[in-house]
Amino acid sequence: MSNFKLGFIGAGFIAKFQAKAIAQIRGIDLAGVCALKGAEELAGYAKENDIGDCVVYDSISELCSNVDAVAIFAPNFARVQIMQEIADAVAEGAVLKGVMCEKPLGRTVIEAQQLVDLANKAKLPTAYFENQIHMKGIRAQMEQLAPVQATMGPLSLARSSEEHSGPHEGWFWDPTRQGGGVLSDMGCHSIAVGWYVLTPVGKPVTFLEPISVSAVTSLLKWGIPKYRKQLLDRMGVDYNKVPAEDFATGIVTFKNPETGQLVQAQFTNSWMYDKQGLRLLMDGLGPGYAFELNSLNSPLEVFIGDEAAEAVADSETALEKATASRGLLTVETNEADLYGYVDEIADAVKNFKQNKDAYLNFAYGLEITKLCQAAYMSAEKGQTVYLSDPATQAELKNYKSLISQGRGGEILHIG
Numbered sequence: 001m002s003n004f005k006l007g008f009i010g011a012g013f014i015a016k017f018q019a020k021a022i023a024q025i026r027g028i029d030l031a032g033v034c035a036l037k038g039a040e041e042l043a044g045y046a047k048e049n050d051i052g053d054c055v056v057y058d059s060i061s062e063l064c065s066n067v068d069a070v071a072i073f074a075p076n077f078a079r080v081q082i083m084q085e086i087a088d089a090v091a092e093g094a095v096l097k098g099v100m101c102e103k104p105l106g107r108t109v110i111e112a113q114q115l116v117d118l119a120n121k122a123k124l125p126t127a128y129f130e131n132q133i134h135m136k137g138i139r140a141q142m143e144q145l146a147p148v149q150a151t152m153g154p155l156s157l158a159r160s161s162e163e164h165s166g167p168h169e170g171w172f173w174d175p176t177r178q179g180g181g182v183l184s185d186m187g188c189h190s191i192a193v194g195w196y197v198l199t200p201v202g203k204p205v206t207f208l209e210p211i212s213v214s215a216v217t218s219l220l221k222w223g224i225p226k227y228r229k230q231l232l233d234r235m236g237v238d239y240n241k242v243p244a245e246d247f248a249t250g251i252v253t254f255k256n257p258e259t260g261q262l263v264q265a266q267f268t269n270s271w272m273y274d275k276q277g278l279r280l281l282m283d284g285l286g287p288g289y290a291f292e293l294n295s296l297n298s299p300l301e302v303f304i305g306d307e308a309a310e311a312v313a314d315s316e317t318a319l320e321k322a323t324a325s326r327g328l329l330t331v332e333t334n335e336a337d338l339y340g341y342v343d344e345i346a347d348a349v350k351n352f353k354q355n356k357d358a359y360l361n362f363a364y365g366l367e368i369t370k371l372c373q374a375a376y377m378s379a380e381k382g383q384t385v386y387l388s389d390p391a392t393q394a395e396l397k398n399y400k401s402l403i404s405q406g407r408g409g410e411i412l413h414i415g
């Protein structure tokens with residue numbers, strides 16, 4: 001049987017990561033790429049690493065006509081336009097088995113809904129990429145604790161955080177292009193994984209009903225004049241004019257519809273975690289049992305003293321968003337697998353081959369967008385947002401956070 005041909009839209013940071021994931025899955029080729037920048041380099045990487053004879057296409061429609069499925073790995077602000085082009089290509093005859101899309105599905109509920117509608121209209125199976133739910137560590141604790149859960153009852157508290165020192169491209173920092181700050185960028189991960197680990201084993205991913213969200217958003221580091229200037233110089237984004245939150249935390253309360261039990265997921269995200277590099281920290285507490293996962297606990301550490309530091313090539317080969325190149329350093333040898341990218345692509349392709357949605361589909365991505373936007377709404381109002389209230393649901397439908405409108409100065413403290 002011939003290999004499944006995957007096409008990438010976008011050739012930046014995540015596309016390179018996902019190419020490393022493809023190298024670890026049997027039966028998939030990176031067959032094509034379309035991007036404004038970086039396409040040739042990605043195609044070269046694919047050929048060098050024997051993961052596909054990757055062709056560079058000038059248009060999304062050409063790409064769609066030459067592959068089995070496409071993955072949207074372009075910036076948040078281009079989502080709707082790209083999905084529209086994919087749907088147009090299908091209407092004009094391209095035969096696709098599915099479409100994958102990176103988080104967040106949309107910058108607002110309206111945008112996420114547009115993606116769902118366009119994919120439905122084109123009758124395309126979908127995969128929403130929330131890698132943390134596919135992390136082997138998260139899946140292993142579920143499996144290991146399933147018998148304990150059956151006896152003692154499910155987890156009642158989950159805490160999840162994703163933190164690093166700040167994104168690599170200017171558009172992430174600009175709330176009007178990205179859709180907000182760290183809550184929009186990484187809160188979606190932490191809210192999703194919290195919901196997932198609280199869900200009783202064997203139940204669907206949206207089994208627990210979201211009841212309420214309470215959150216705060218703050219600007220703790222990048223509003224201080226010295227760092228504001230650094231940001232302006234490095235990324236071309238002025239937090240004096242268009243600030244975004246660099247810290248967000250909150251609690252989502254869920255109800256088990258069968259037992260009525262309330263459980264809570266706390267999330268914390270920051271772009272001011274000036275430690276080794278990216279850290280994913282999750283834990284869960286049930287009656288008489290618990291789990292904890294810290295992505296910085298690697299079996300491998302290296303030490304580079306001051307004298308030897310000159311020789312360091314690129315600290316990011318050791319760890320995503322690494323901030324240091326000397327001292328005692330954590331090295332993760334297979335981040336594409338550790339963070340769940342390998343398993344999310346494998347799951348999507350397996351399901352697309354059977355004409356089915358992936359484990360996490362666009363409709364699920366829409367639910368995560370709603371929770372994220374409810375968190376912004378809660379932080380703006382300074383109160384808990386109750387999702388069972390029809391008025392709140394109606395408000396969320398057309399909601400666009402002040403921060404994403406470039407009006408973050410009205411609610412964030414700029415140093």
Ligand SMILES: NC(=O)c1ccc[n+]([C@@H]2O[C@H](COP(=O)([O-])OP(=O)(O)OC[C@H]3O[C@@H](n4cnc5c(N)ncnc54)[C@H](O)[C@@H]3O)[C@@H](O)[C@H]2O)c1
Nearest residue numbers: 010011012013014035036037038073074076078102103169
């Ligand atoms: N799951 C994760 O942990 C994770 C990590 C990083 C990024 N992401 C998501 O992946 C997406 C891309 O992020 P990134 O870090 O790779 O960004 P990036 O800026 O590094 O790369 C973006 C790529 O898209 C291309 N592009 C821009 N506009 C385009 C358009 N209209 N059509 C085609 N290509 C276009 C750019 O030329 C570039 O190649 C974002 O939505 C981001 O939220 C997810």
